[in-house]
Amino acid sequence: MRYRIKMGAIVIAFLSLAGCCRVFPCLPWCPRQPVIISDRDNAARIEIKKNREMAKSIVSEIKQKFKGKETKEAYIKAQTLYRKAMSENNAWVSALTLSIENNEKVEGTESFEKQSKAAAETAGSFLAYGESLIGQPSIQATGFPSKGITFISDLITALVANGIIIWKENIAQQVAERTARAKNIREELNWSMWTEIK
Numbered sequence: 495m496r497y498r499i500k501m502g503a504i505v506i507a508f509l510s511l512a513g514c515c516r517v518f519p520c521l522p523w524c525p526r527q528p529v530i531i532s533d534r535d536n537a538a539r540i541e542i543k544k545n546r547e548m549a550k551s552i553v554s555e556i557k558q559k560f561k562g563k564e565t566k567e568a569y570i571k572a573q574t575l576y577r578k579a580m581s582e583n584n585a586w587v588s589a590l591t592l593s594i595e596n597n598e599k600v601e602g603t604e605s606f607e608k609q610s611k612a613a614a615e616t617a618g619s620f621l622a623y624g625e626s627l628i629g630q631p632s633i634q635a636t637g638f639p640s641k642g643i644t645f646i647s648d649l650i651t652a653l654v655a656n657g658i659i660i661w662k663e664n665i666a667q668q669v670a671e672r673t674a675r676a677k678n679i680r681e682e683l684n685w686s687m688w689t690e691i692k
Contacts, residue, residue, distance in 0.1 A: 535663035538655075539683065542656050546583065549576065549685065552624035552625060553576060553688060553691045554692065556628060559628060572624055576624075578619075580688070582615075586609045586610060586613040587679070587684050591679050592676070593606070594664045594675060595676045597665060600661045611650050614650040615649075
């Protein structure tokens, strides 16, 4: 009996050192393989992160402009709009990453498109209001193709299309790998709390 236990321990140790993660679910002591992100996946993430980073920049400028005047109606409205945008965009990230973890389809699903629309609308509302407060030119005129299409519908299209790219690039992985990738995506794309932004 001791021989079998000893041989089992040796086999498990050998497999963990040989990269068993590709064959069996990860064991706690297995060396983790780095998550490799494809060029398409990376480009889609960057496109999504642009709006979040723009929002963080606007929050910083609003905080500086209203320093000592945090009770002003305009400041409170900006804070409320940001919180709604953060909530909807983080819910969108959760919908995307949970579908990757659970091997569920997002392409063409009404719930994913509905969440994409909610995230884009709230982000667009905050960005437009925030830029009006800090005196920046309209976001519709800076860097977004507006071929007769509104800024919000551009955001919705970008969220849906880029979300599907990210989903397709990550869904084919094994369960443990999908979970690790989904966690990485969640950490990378989630919006920060208003209070965390300096």
